[in-house]
Amino acid sequence: MYYIDYVNAEFSHYLNRYCTGIVLLKEEIKKIAVSFYLSNAYSNHACRFSIDIDLFDFKKLSKENKDKANQYFYNSNSETGSQFVSFIYKSQRDHDIDIKMIKAFIANYSFAKNLFEGFIKNIINERCVLEIESLEKEPFFNYIGEYISHGNYNEKETSFSKKYFELNHRDFDFDCHYHKILVENATREPVDYETITDKELFNASGGNIDDIRRFVIDEKIPYTFNNYLKVIDKINIHVPKLKEKIQNYIPKYSFEEIYPQSILQKIYEKEREKLDKQILIKQKSEKVGVELDDIIFVDDEWCKNKQYIGVVQEINLLGASLEIKYILLNNDLSKS
Numbered sequence: 001m002y003y004i005d006y007v008n009a010e011f012s013h014y015l016n017r018y019c020t021g022i023v024l025l026k027e028e029i030k031k032i033a034v035s036f037y038l039s040n041a042y043s044n045h046a047c048r049f050s051i052d053i054d055l056f057d058f059k060k061l062s063k064e065n066k067d068k069a070n071q072y073f074y075n076s077n078s079e080t081g082s083q084f085v086s087f088i089y090k091s092q093r094d095h096d097i098d099i100k101m102i103k104a105f106i107a108n109y110s111f112a113k114n115l116f117e118g119f120i121k122n123i124i125n126e127r128c129v130l131e132i133e134s135l136e137k138e139p140f141f142n143y144i145g146e147y148i149s150h151g152n153y154n155e156k157e158t159s160f161s162k163k164y165f166e167l168n169h170r171d172f173d174f175d176c177h178y179h180k181i182l183v184e185n186a187t188r189e190p191v192d193y194e195t196i197t198d199k200e201l202f203n204a205s206g207g208n209i210d211d212i213r214r215f216v217i218d219e220k221i222p223y224t225f226n227n228y229l230k231v232i233d234k235i236n237i238h239v240p241k242l243k244e245k246i247q248n249y250i251p252k253y254s255f256e257e258i259y260p261q262s263i264l265q266k267i268y269e270k271e272r273e274k275l276d277k278q279i280l281i282k283q284k285s286e287k288v289g290v291e292l293d294d295i296i297f298v299d300d301e302w303c304k305n306k307q308y309i310g311v312v313q314e315i316n317l318l319g320a321s322l323e324i325k326y327i328l329l330n331n332d333l334s335k336s
Contacts, residue, residue, distance in 0.1 A: 011049060011085045011108045018051045019120065021072025025065060027125050030054045034116050035133040036109060038140060043092030047105040049112065050084040056127075099160045102144055109135060139179035142230040143172060169202055174210040175231070182213065182232050187222045195224070195236035196270060204266035207258035215258055219245045243267050277317060284322050285315055296326060 022029060031054040039046050053073045055061070061069065087105040090097045116132055124130065135141040147164060164172045198212045206212065213235060216223055222238035242263070249260045285291060292312055300306035310326035317323060 008085065008087065008104060008108055011087075011112075014049070014085045015051075015112055015115070017072055018053070019115070021053070021068060022120060023123065024068050024072070025055070026123055026128075028055050028061060028065060028069075029124060029128050030056045031129040031131070032116070032120070032124065033131045033133075034112060035131075036105075036135065036138075038138070039086070044088050045090040045097070046086040046088045047102065047109075048084040048086050049105070049109055096159050096161050099144070099148075102141075103148070106135065106141065106144075136230060139231075140176045143175045143179075146231045169199075170209050174213075178210075178213060178217075179232060181217060182225070182235065185217055185220075185223075186227075186235075187224050187238075193222075194239040194270070194274070196239050196242065196267065197234045197236055199234045201237075201263055201266060204262055204269075205259060206263040206266060208256075211253075211256045211258050214253075215245075215249075215256075216242070218252065221245055239267060239270070281315055281317055281322070284317075288322060290315065290322075290324060296324075298326065298328070 022032065031052075033050075033052040033054075035050050035052070037048050037050070039048050055069065058066065058069065087101050087108075089099075089101040089105070113132055113134075116130065121130055147167070161172055164170075168175075198209050198216075201207065201212055202209050215221075216235070216237055221241045223235045225232050225235045246258075246260045246263050249258065251258070290296065290312060292315060294312045296310050296312060298308045298310045300308065309329045311329060312324060312326050314325040315322060316325070
């Protein structure tokens with residue numbers, strides 16, 4: 001994913017111990033689970049890497065194999081005997097996260113993932129279940145990854161959070177926490193209403209993007225976003241419902257930055273733009289002499305003497321010209 005010249009010694013010892021045990025006991029292993037999780041212990045924030053091994057029946061193992069299982073999988077007295085490896089990216093003494101440590105975790109985890117998907121997968125018995133958790137399921141890593149992949153990461157930056165906010169106009173912790181909430185509350189039906197993005201409202205001095213998103217969710221205003229992205233860069237907000245709710249806006253939080261008049265002004269601007277566009281389309285359509293559901297003849301692109309029959313479905317503007325979308329008809333006049 002994102003690699004750096006850094007290998008955590010504790011991580012490599014931990015990984016080597018488990019892999020050695022897997023090689024020695026591969027016929028006895030029922031399930032291998034490679035996973036991660038974010039933890040907060042004693043005000044220390046960390047990314048943790050964990051390998052969990054399930055045996056078919058520990059009691060039926062020979063004494064030799066029981067000793068191996070204890071040595072490689074369950075030995076909590078050795079240097080690498082812990083159940084996980086922690087990468088502390090923000091200690092109780094720090095005011096900001098250490099993105100270099102998060103990059104190190106991503107690099108180490110990616111190495112382990114490749115090792116298990118390759119070598120380990122090829123040597124385990126056929127009955128063994130191998131589960132490897134993907135970092136992409138966690139918004140924390142997706143937003144970090146998006147930040148790094150766009151060339152925004154700089155080791156000389158003193159404050160990741162500040163730089164992240166300057167670039168995205170959103171708070172990193174808010175993005176991570178509200179990602180699943182935004183996904184769960186998004187409208188999944190086809191959109192047939194006017195929308196406006198939170199970015200447009202922010203650029204129109206309508207308020208902080210985090211506060212706008214929180215307001216939209218709290219007030220149950222319909223919205224959509226691009227479901228194919230791992231991060232939510234912007235949301236498309238239902239204009240009529242937003243207009244209704246913002247006219248009766250009452251702040252819920254003391255820190256909230258939402259400016260109703262600026263939002264309403266931006267909505268009115270878009271409404272005027274839409275009306276002006278409709279008037280212009282009507283004028284151009286009348287000049288050309290075409291309306292919705294009109295029957296039109298369409299020249300064949302390759303054969304100038306050949307024409308098709310079409311039905312006008314949509315009339316729009318493409319620059320200063322009319323854009324006419326149509327559906328061709330078959331010989332029996334059914335839609336093709």
